[in-house]
Amino acid sequence: MARPRVRLRTRIVVWFAGLVLLQGIALATVITRLVDMELRASARRSGTNMAQRLLLQSTDSVLTGNPVALYKILRRAQAGTPEMRYAFILDRSGEVIAHTFARGIPQALLSLHPFDRPDPPRLITYAGEPAYDFSATSDWGGVRVGISLAGVEETLARVKIYAAAATGAAVIATVVLALLVSRPVERLTRFVATATAAGRRDLDPEVLGTLETSELCAAFEKVAAELREKVEELTRSENTVRGQKEYIENLHDNLGLAICVVSSSGNLEFANERARSRFAIHDPRSWIDRFTPLDEEQSSLARAVDAGQPFQGLWRAADGTVYDIKGVPIRSVEGAPSMLLRFLDVSEEIALREQLERSEKMVYVGSLAASIAHGVNNPLGAAIMKAEMLENDARRAGLPQQFLEDIEKIRALAARAGQLTQRLLLFSRHSADDFPLHKRRTDIVAIARHAATQLEDKAKARGAVLRSDHADALPELDLDPEGILHVLVNVIDNAIDAVGPGGSVHVESSRESRDDGDYIAIRVRDDGPGMSEDVMAKMFTPFFTTKDLTGGTGLGLAIADRIVRQHGGRIAVRSHPGRGTMVTILLPLDRKSEAT
Template sequence: MMKITEIRHGRAIIWFSAVLLVFLAATDALIVSQQRRILLNIQRRCVNNELALMATLTREALLKKDYRTVEDFLVQWGSEHTDMLEIRAVMPNGFVLAQYKKESSARQLFRARSSVAHEGEHLADLEVIKDFTGVEDSMDKLSAGLVSASVVLVAFLGFFLWYTLSVTAMRPLEKEISERRKAEERLQGALSLLSATLESTADGILVVDKKGVVEQYNQKFAKMWRIPQSVMSASEDAALLQFVSAQLRQPETFLEKVRELYAAPELESSDSLEFKDGRIFERYSQPHWIDGVIRGRVWSFRDVTEKKKLEMMLLQSEKLSAVGQLAAGVAHEINNPLGVILGFAQCALKKSGDVPALDLPLRSIEREAVRCKELVQNLLVYSRSSNKNEREHIDPVPGIQAALSIILARAKTQRVELSTDFQSSPLKINVNKGQLQQVILNLCNNAMDAMPGGGNLAVKTSPASRAGGAFLRIDVSDTGHGIPDEIKSRLFEPFFTTKDVGKGTGLGLALAHEIVENHKGAIEVESSAGKGTVFSVYFPVSGEPPANVV
């Protein structure tokens, strides 16, 4: 009731204000028009007076036909009067004796003309053009001031009327309105608490009545099922079922279960739903009881996709662990026949001097046997089953260069520009040369994988200091797509990879990390998405060779 009264009063005030504003606008326009007429008349009289004065001052020069003096006078007069745009002295035959003119973009011009005569003789005509823009500007300012004053006056009167009517007409209703408002606030508070409770849950919740009409839902439900607002606003269970069932791998099974629950409202139920895109939801459904009577049904959905993935990853990890142990055993078994093959190949090489045709095949056997042995040793390093740790006291640069020579062909094919920057004075470290090369190869291959369309790959060595000790630092940097922050902490986990299936095992960085740590070094990474990556490897510098120098 109070709102209806306020509306009526508001309409009356609006009509009164509109009529008053129209009246004041008409009055303002009349005042501005009258003031413009008065100012223009004053300006015209001033121009005519100026013309009369100019005629008097130029008459003598015109009598003497001293047109140069006339022209100088006109120029001086025009220069001293900023609103004067043009002055001309014109003979009776139309010939212009003298003229002063300046460029202007004036919006309001006034033209005037006066004759110069002496004893009845017509000597010349003086014509002027003046800028009357100042008059228009004055009128604009006056008009703006009047409009502003009118608006302020109307606003003041409108507020005064509204306040008067509010105090006199609405006071009897204040008590009733206040009580209603308090009751509404209590109800709104209860509804807000219920809504906040629903929205704070991790599950998607849907409440329908016995006819399937949607009564309430939280935003989590719509977001989980990716339901557009147009479908949710329909408030019909049938429309929702049609939309959500299309996303499931077994829609008929789901719809059959829904029909079964609607046929038996007292039943409670739960199961798992598998989506076509790989998501997995746990579904719970139970009757909605109010005062001992079933009013509908409550559906609850929980996204367990990540949970299922973690369970599968754990199972896969256990399988890979078993495979790793098996691989370590196989590597031990392969080591012995490889040693025999390598030994016999080297012996045959020493005795093949008389048969040149055997030299190339034997050297190929030796080279490939050595490569296989190194691969086995790398596998044993990662599985921690190798008891050897053969290291050399060397300058690592030649070994790094040898490793880079292996990837040159791929770099050229992939349009990757390879650059190196090695320190001038050699720094010797105790390192397994093959494992050092394995680290460099793994980092460089990963860098090129990050630049499928080409880019720059740089390898740099430099002295560094860490924890008070001297280290050799090897930087491998690329201009690829970078590494997102959320996966940096998992880079060195075994079998973790972001590459497509079949393109990566997730062991490259893990192996590099294991090798560097076994050499009492460190490996660090600096990267951000879209800005490239820098891997920094640190090996301790040693002045003494290790005890097992080969």
């Protein structure tokens, strides 16, 4: 089928008009977008300045408790700013002090911004029109301001109308110009066709001159120049858009936050540079399953994303980092539902919070220890004195040696109870660097045997077997005997509690050479249920205990760890669930000990 033939003049008109129309539409779109961005940026700057100004103006009135002055400030600001729709002031607890609402503050506005840190403006719909909600915070509270974007929308609508009118005028002008430019060409074509039909082979130059071919060439040159200008303008616009895109991407990468966008099925759609480097995202789906919630009642991150509802919570990554993750439902470019995820590293805040909790507990322990030391030491002192008097009377009466040994045990246990009370008081008042020790040359094997002897009765009562195996001729160490005795008693006591009836606890000591020097190693092994890695990581933390039902305080091993570390040693733990536990206490040999 033959293609329909179209006159050259028609093609010129259609081509020029279509080209100008497309260029006009593209240019109008770019201009509208740039104007929209500039107007919104101007609105954000104005709203931020207004919020900061109200924050400064309200400071004195808030601090002096003058709500009347606050309302006057808000009313005056609203009267002087037509685009301001509302404003309200909150104290540090989040309670509203003053506002401009006639019927109370909508609850949705109160939870729009976090109150403990600066937050960028939020785009909302208020009273049926778009608006920006700005927040400014201070030590005493904060200010919230709503700035309407109705004026921006009206200006943008006028810009669109002007752009459309300019494009239409350009198209009309182009059509007229094309008709004028193509008229000489059409005349020339008809003249050539007529002359050829008449058999004329020579064309009169004068006739050709009347066709204004030179003007036709000039007109085409003019159109080409205009086209080049349009292309250059579009190129500049494209470079501007590309630069803005790069700016936004750089902004995402330098925010200090990891940002991701995932689809409703959990597939990754976007991740900024920090997210890619932090999470080593390879599999678009499985990486999100590596986050575990800190709150046991909280669902997994994957389920929170699948729910498609806004959420916020604390999750721990595979490397142990804790993130405050906030999810906000959005729409992708294609209109499909997606989820914007913001990852904020709060590991230091969590650690500081835990440290604060421990410090508060230590303050409580200090006051408790002081009370115990005052209320218990006097009765213990009397018990020790009575035990000594009873021992002297028993010796004069010639009672059996076993009776004298039992009295000595009573005196020794009472003395140790007093020493433990003093150590608890010292633990609450001193750090690991200045914990007071009373060192002297001591036989470590004798201390280990003494610790085992004190716990023999408990092991028998629980149906457990307590065995000791110590190397011969171990050198004496310069240490605090009461402190090391406390360490061994705590470790052995925990082992006995772990094994239960029918279990066994083995205490042994030996001399060992390691990469960092020579040590006396005291090992306490049991065949109990063992410990998980999570329990082992916390076992030396003050107030951590697994004996909630048996009266554990969580301080025994914490004190033991301090004592051993101040002796220059360390405690190593090896345990597996179902395979028992081995605790190794390493005490370094000093020069005198190495010489022996």
